[in-house]
Amino acid sequence: MTARMWWKTALGILFTALMLFPVYWMFNVSLTKTSDMRADPPHWFPWDPTFVGFSDVFAQQLPALVTSLVIGLGCVALTLAISAPAGFSIAKLRPRGAGPLNFTLLVAQMIPSVVMAMGFYAIYVRLGWLNTVWGLIIADSTIAVPFGVLLFTAFMSGIPQELMHAAKIDGAGAWRTFRSVVLPVSRNAMLTVSLFAFLWAWSDFIFASTLNRNGDQIPITLSIYSYIGNNTTQWNSIMATAVVASIPAAVLLVVAQRYVAGGVTAGAIKD
Amino acid sequence: MRSTSPKTAGGTEADGREAVVTPPSGPSGGRVDGPPENVARRSRLREPRWAALGFIAPLLAYLAIFYAYPLYRNVDLSLHDYTPRAFVMGNPEFLGLANYVDVVTSDAFGLALRNTALFTFVSIAAQYAVGLALAVFFHNNFRLSGLLRGMFLIPWLLPWIVSASTWSWMMNSENGIVNSVLESFGIGQINWLTSPDWALTSVIIANIWLGIPFNLVILYAGLQNIPKDLYEAAALDGASVWQQFWRVTFPLLRPVSAVTLLLGLIYTLKVVDVIWIMTTGGPGNSSTTLAIWSYREAFGTGQPEFSPAATVGNLLIVIALVFGFVHLYLQRRQERT
Known part of the structure; x- marks a missing residue:
C-alpha cells in the first residue's frame, strides 16, 4: 500500500513539473545571457546566469510596478466599499428588488471586458479621464464588484440571526451593526474578495491597453507589452519583468491558498 | 470555507421573502429555529x-x-x-442596423465565428478532460498531494500577459524550446505562431494550459462532496476502479461538470489577452475570434473603427448571454433537486 502511494507521489510530482514547465522556462530565460538566447539546442539550466535582465527591471520597471500596486489597492478599496454594504443589505435588510438585482449581477459577470472597454473609452474621452490611474481603478473594479457582492451576500446570509438580534437589543442601529458585528465576522469573505480584486486589477491588460495607452503612469502589464514591442531580442529582460510581475500571485498563493481555492469554487459548487 | 456558494444563496434570495421561511441550504452558521x-x-x-x-x-x-x-x-x-x-x-x-448587416455578411465573420467556436469548444473540452483526470488523481490523497495541488494553481494566478509572452517565446520557430524538443524526436520545424495552419492551434494549447487549474479546483471540490461510502459499497460489489469512475464519480459529478463547462465557456468566449499577445489574431485572420476582432477594430490599429467594433462586441454579448442563461437555468434546477 505505501509503495503504491509513493508511486502516486512520484507521478504527482511529474505532472506538476510538466504543468509548471512554462513557469520554470520563464525563470530560465530570465537568467540566460543574450548571447546564449539563440543557442541551439536551448540551455535547459541557467548554469551561467546573468542578472542583466533583473537589473533592467529595477532600472526601468519600478514606476510601472508601483502604478500597478496603487491600481490594485485602489481597486480593492473601491470594491470593498461598494460590495460589502450591498452584500449586508441584500443578506440581512432585504431591500425590495433583491432578486432582480442578484440576477443583474450574475449577468454583469458575463459581459466581455472588451465591450466594457469600448464603453469606458467613449465615456472617458469626453470626461478627459483617459490615461489616469483612477480611471483604470474604476474600470478594473467592474470585474470584481459583481463577484464581491455575490460573495458577501452568500457569506452574510450565514451570519446567525441571533447575533443581529443581540446587537439590536443593545441599541445598535443598522450602521453600527454592520460596522461592529457584521464586518468583523466577515473577515474571511473580505480577504477572498480583496485577494481577487487585487489579482484581477494587477493582471488586467485589456483596460490598461485601451484606457491608459499613452499615459505617463502605465501599469506593469502594459509595460511588459510595450517592452516586447520595442525589444524583440532582449527576452531575458522581458522574462525578468514577467517574473517580477508574477510575484504578487506567488506570494498570495503561498499566504492564502485556502482563500484562492475558496474564491475559485465560489458560485460553482453547492455545499 | 464557508463562503463557497454566492449563486446558491442568490437563487434562494430571488424567491423574495419566502427565503425567511425556508432558509438557504448553504452555510447556515448557528441558525435558530422556532x-x-x-x-x-x-x-x-x-x-x-x-x-x-x-x-x-x-x-x-x-x-x-x-x-x-x-x-x-x-x-x-x-x-x-x-x-x-x-x-x-x-x-x-x-x-x-446597417453595421450589424455589414458585420454578419462580411467575409471575416464566418471565419471569426468558426475560430471562436473552435477556440472555445476545444479549449474547454481539453481543460475539462485534463482537469477531471487530475482531480480524480489528486483525490487519492497521497503524500504531498495538497502541496502539489496548490502548485497547480500557479498558471491560473499569473497575469495572462506573463503566460502568453512565455508561451510565445517557447513557441518561437527558430529558438523555441517546443521546436527544439520536437526536433530531437525527428519532427521538423513548425511555425507555431507565424503559420496560418498552426496559429489557432498554438493559442488553443496555451489557453488549455491556462484553464486546467480552474477546472481542477472546481472538480476536486465536487469530488469531495461525493460520499465515501458509495465507493466502499461499489468496491464491495466488486466494481473495478474504472467502473467506479464511470458508474459513481462521473454521474454524481454531472451537475458540477455542467457548471464548470458553462463557466469555462463564458470565460473563454471573452478571451483577448492570450491571443492578442501571441498572434494578434493573425497571420491574416487565421486566429481571429470575435473578441479579437472587436478589440482590433477599436484599439488594435492606428485607425479606430468603434462602430464595427461595438457591433461585434454586442454580438459576442448575445452569444455569452445565451450560454449564461443556460447556466442559470441549470443552476436553478440543481437547487430544486
Whole structure:
C-alpha cells in the first residue's frame, strides 16, 4: 500500500513539473545571457546566469510596478466599499428588488471586458479621464464588484440571526451593526474578495491597453507589452519583468491558498 | 470555507421573502429555529426601509454609471457611424442596423465565428478532460498531494500577459524550446505562431494550459462532496476502479461538470489577452475570434473603427448571454433537486 502511494507521489510530482514547465522556462530565460538566447539546442539550466535582465527591471520597471500596486489597492478599496454594504443589505435588510438585482449581477459577470472597454473609452474621452490611474481603478473594479457582492451576500446570509438580534437589543442601529458585528465576522469573505480584486486589477491588460495607452503612469502589464514591442531580442529582460510581475500571485498563493481555492469554487459548487 | 456558494444563496434570495421561511441550504452558521426566528422576523419587518436602501445605494449608483451607461454607449456606437472625428465631435450619422448587416455578411465573420467556436469548444473540452483526470488523481490523497495541488494553481494566478509572452517565446520557430524538443524526436520545424495552419492551434494549447487549474479546483471540490461510502459499497460489489469512475464519480459529478463547462465557456468566449499577445489574431485572420476582432477594430490599429467594433462586441454579448442563461437555468434546477 505505501509503495503504491509513493508511486502516486512520484507521478504527482511529474505532472506538476510538466504543468509548471512554462513557469520554470520563464525563470530560465530570465537568467540566460543574450548571447546564449539563440543557442541551439536551448540551455535547459541557467548554469551561467546573468542578472542583466533583473537589473533592467529595477532600472526601468519600478514606476510601472508601483502604478500597478496603487491600481490594485485602489481597486480593492473601491470594491470593498461598494460590495460589502450591498452584500449586508441584500443578506440581512432585504431591500425590495433583491432578486432582480442578484440576477443583474450574475449577468454583469458575463459581459466581455472588451465591450466594457469600448464603453469606458467613449465615456472617458469626453470626461478627459483617459490615461489616469483612477480611471483604470474604476474600470478594473467592474470585474470584481459583481463577484464581491455575490460573495458577501452568500457569506452574510450565514451570519446567525441571533447575533443581529443581540446587537439590536443593545441599541445598535443598522450602521453600527454592520460596522461592529457584521464586518468583523466577515473577515474571511473580505480577504477572498480583496485577494481577487487585487489579482484581477494587477493582471488586467485589456483596460490598461485601451484606457491608459499613452499615459505617463502605465501599469506593469502594459509595460511588459510595450517592452516586447520595442525589444524583440532582449527576452531575458522581458522574462525578468514577467517574473517580477508574477510575484504578487506567488506570494498570495503561498499566504492564502485556502482563500484562492475558496474564491475559485465560489458560485460553482453547492455545499 | 464557508463562503463557497454566492449563486446558491442568490437563487434562494430571488424567491423574495419566502427565503425567511425556508432558509438557504448553504452555510447556515448557528441558525435558530422556532420562536427566536419569529422574533427575528418581526424585528426585521420593523427595520426601516431606508437602511436597506442606504446600504445598497452605492451599488445601484455604481451599476448605473459604470455598467449600464458604458453598455448603453456601446449600443449607441453600434447603431451609428462613429468615425474618429465624429467620436470626438459627437455628431455621428445614424445607421440603424446597417453595421450589424455589414458585420454578419462580411467575409471575416464566418471565419471569426468558426475560430471562436473552435477556440472555445476545444479549449474547454481539453481543460475539462485534463482537469477531471487530475482531480480524480489528486483525490487519492497521497503524500504531498495538497502541496502539489496548490502548485497547480500557479498558471491560473499569473497575469495572462506573463503566460502568453512565455508561451510565445517557447513557441518561437527558430529558438523555441517546443521546436527544439520536437526536433530531437525527428519532427521538423513548425511555425507555431507565424503559420496560418498552426496559429489557432498554438493559442488553443496555451489557453488549455491556462484553464486546467480552474477546472481542477472546481472538480476536486465536487469530488469531495461525493460520499465515501458509495465507493466502499461499489468496491464491495466488486466494481473495478474504472467502473467506479464511470458508474459513481462521473454521474454524481454531472451537475458540477455542467457548471464548470458553462463557466469555462463564458470565460473563454471573452478571451483577448492570450491571443492578442501571441498572434494578434493573425497571420491574416487565421486566429481571429470575435473578441479579437472587436478589440482590433477599436484599439488594435492606428485607425479606430468603434462602430464595427461595438457591433461585434454586442454580438459576442448575445452569444455569452445565451450560454449564461443556460447556466442559470441549470443552476436553478440543481437547487430544486
